[in-house]
Amino acid sequence: MFLIGRALSYLVKSASLVGTICVVLMMLHVTADVVGRYLFNAPLPGTIVVVANYYMIIIVFIAIGVAEEQRSHISVDVFTDLLPERPRNMLSVFATLLTIAVTAVLMVGGWTEAMKKTRMVATKEQGSQLFEVWQSYWFVPVGAALMIAVAAYHVIVMVTGARSGLSDTVPEAKFIND
Template identity: 80%
Template structure:
């Protein structure tokens, strides 16, 4: 089990690295567009399309697996902090199962939409140019699948009590401690 967790952790690190690269590329792309637009009166074609349909999608959907690994999604623990450990663990398992169910719906919907957009070779128009965007639709089911894999693995770890292997957030990262 530990090896599976380490493997998932490496996948998440790779996805996070890709997201970080996209943040830097987005910053450079927008900066180049602004400089080109206001200093040379020659903006970069397709900046809005690329930022909205590639960079932002990659940053958001590849990061949800990392957030799940570190249990960094928003949670309200007012009542559960008062419970004994066993009911708290049962609720945690239930919440993770619910997460898997909801994100599975997202993954299936994203996959369905991605296949449609791929078949029609979806494009977006900016100015007088068309830009292909069908590839970006595949990041939604990919990111959702990574999140599902992490959530299912965490459920198995909670049930079995085995060593995780996932790189969890350090304790200092939590505000309420």
């Protein structure tokens, strides 16, 4: 069980690395576009399309598993903190199962849309050029699937009491959760 958690943690860290690389690439891409546009009157073609349809999608959806692994999604614990441990744990399992259900709807919808866009080879137009964007639609179901896997693993660990293997919190950010 612990090894499954370690493997999921490795996948999440890899997704986080991909998201981080995309943030840096987006920053460099936009900077190069601005410099080209205003200093040389030669903007990079397709910057808006690439930023909106690749970088942003990857940053948001590939990395949602990171937030699930670290339990960093927004939660309001005003009343649940007053409950005894057992009911609080039961509510946590229920909330995680609800998260899985909602994310599964997102994953199936994303999969359906990705299939449709792939079949039609979806493109976006910027200026006089067409840019293929059908590939970017696949990041939604992939990111949602990773989040579902991590959330389902959390449920199994909560119910069985097994050792997790996931990196639940970042040590430097631990004070935020206190």
